[in-house]
Every structure is written in C-alpha cells, then in structure tokens.
Amino acid sequence: MKPLPATERGRRTRAAIVAAAAELMHQHGLAGVSMDGVLAASGAGKSQLYHYFDSRRDLAVAVLHHQFERVMAAQPALRDPACDGLEVWRDQVLTTLLEHGYAMCPLGAFVGQVDDEPELSTTLAELFDRWQAALAEMVDRARGHGRVRQDVDPGDAGRMLLAALEGGTMLAHVHRQATPLRQSLDAAIALLTTGRAAG
Numbered sequence: 001m002k003p004l005p006a007t008e009r010g011r012r013t014r015a016a017i018v019a020a021a022a023e024l025m026h027q028h029g030l031a032g033v034s035m036d037g038v039l040a041a042s043g044a045g046k047s048q049l050y051h052y053f054d055s056r057r058d059l060a061v062a063v064l065h066h067q068f069e070r071v072m073a074a075q076p077a078l079r080d081p082a083c084d085g086l087e088v089w090r091d092q093v094l095t096t097l098l099e100h101g102y103a104m105c106p107l108g109a110f111v112g113q114v115d116d117e118p119e120l121s122t123t124l125a126e127l128f129d130r131w132q133a134a135l136a137e138m139v140d141r142a143r144g145h146g147r148v149r150q151d152v153d154p155g156d157a158g159r160m161l162l163a164a165l166e167g168g169t170m171l172a173h174v175h176r177q178a179t180p181l182r183q184s185l186d187a188a189i190a191l192l193t194t195g196r197a198a199g
Contacts (some may be wrong), residue, residue, distance in 0.1 A: 071090075135158035
C-alpha cells in the first residue's frame with residue numbers, strides 16, 4: 001500500500017475515496033464494487049484514484065483499515081486507559097448497533113469474502129487480532145481493579161468477547177433486534193465477573 005499523502009489536501013482526497021469505497025463494499029461486498037463505482041461515489045478523478053492506489057486490491061486493504069478504525073471509534077472504552085468496566089464497552093456496542101439499524105459489523109461483514117486473496121485475508125486476520133488484543137487489555141484493566149475474576153486469562157477473555165460480539169451482531173442483523181447481541185454480551189461478561197452465565 002502506498003504511503004499516506006504528504007499534504008492535508010491529499011489526505012482528505014484519499015480519505016474521501018476510501019470512505020466512499022468502504023460504504024459501497026459494506027453494502028455490496030468486495031466483489032460487487034468496481035473502481036468506476038468508487039469514482040462516481042467519491043467524486044474523485046481517475047488520475048487521483050490511481051495516484052493513491054495501485055489497484056483495486058490496494059484500495060480494499062485501505063478499506064479494511066478504515067473499517068477497523070470505525071469499529072475502534074465506536075468503542076472508545078477499548079482505547080481509554082481509565083476504563084475498567086466491561087459494561088461501559090457493552091453499552092457502546094449496543095448503542096452503535098441501534099444507531100446503525102442492526103447493520104452487520106463493519107469489519108465482520110467481510111469475513112468469507114477474502115479467502116481467495118491472501119493479502120486481504122492476512123490484513124483482515126491482523127485487524128481482528130488487534131481488536132482482540134484491545135479487548136484483552138480492557139479485561140486486564142478490569143481484572144486489576146477487581147472487576148473481573150483473578151483467574152481469568154485476558155487473552156482468552158478477549159477472544160470470547162469478540163466471538164460474542166460478532167455472533168450476536170449477526171443474529172441481531174438477521175432478526176432486526178438487539179436481544180441476541182445483548183444476551184451474548186451479558187452472558188460472556190457474567191462468566192468473566194462471576195463464573196456463571198447470565199440467567
């Protein structure tokens with residue numbers, strides 16, 4: 001992937017192209033979006049598009065990173081070193097789900113679409129690893145303040161919370177209601193805090 005533009009104007013132009021591509025790819029899938037479609041949606045010129053991106057794959061990598069940043073921005077508890085409450089993060093996740101009309105996860109929506117493209121598959125896996133690591137750090141903070149059981153392994157807990165979020169988001173999308181996501185997150189958090197699933 002090419003380095004970021006040196007000028008503010010260049011960075012804005014590139015960001016507009018990536019944002020337009022991300023919206024289209026989230027709605028229609030990676031394979032369902034053409035470069036011409038991105039040009040039309042972004043208002044950028046063809047020379048600009050290829051100045052910032054060597055190929056459609058290069059643009060798709062940028063889109064995955066953009067979607068990851070969307071996820072992290074919607075879950076500020078993960079980047080807040082003072083946050084040690086898993087319920088704060090849970091509420092942020094549920095609020096985002098409702099605000100976006102039960103849409104699929106910005107990053108999880110691409111699972112299964114990149115299996116035949118090693119660069120994209122590797123990028124997606126690395127971004128999920130970063131998300132899981134951020135969850136693990138939040139659990140570690142909570143454990144340090146006595147809000148999570150001391151025998152909990154933060155790495156395992158991060159994986160469990162991410163699985164609960166992704167599975168719950170998918171079912172919430174299918175059923176058009178927040179209950180599946182709320183229940184899956186509550187059950188995971190209850191195991192981490194009390195050792196018993198939420199009833």
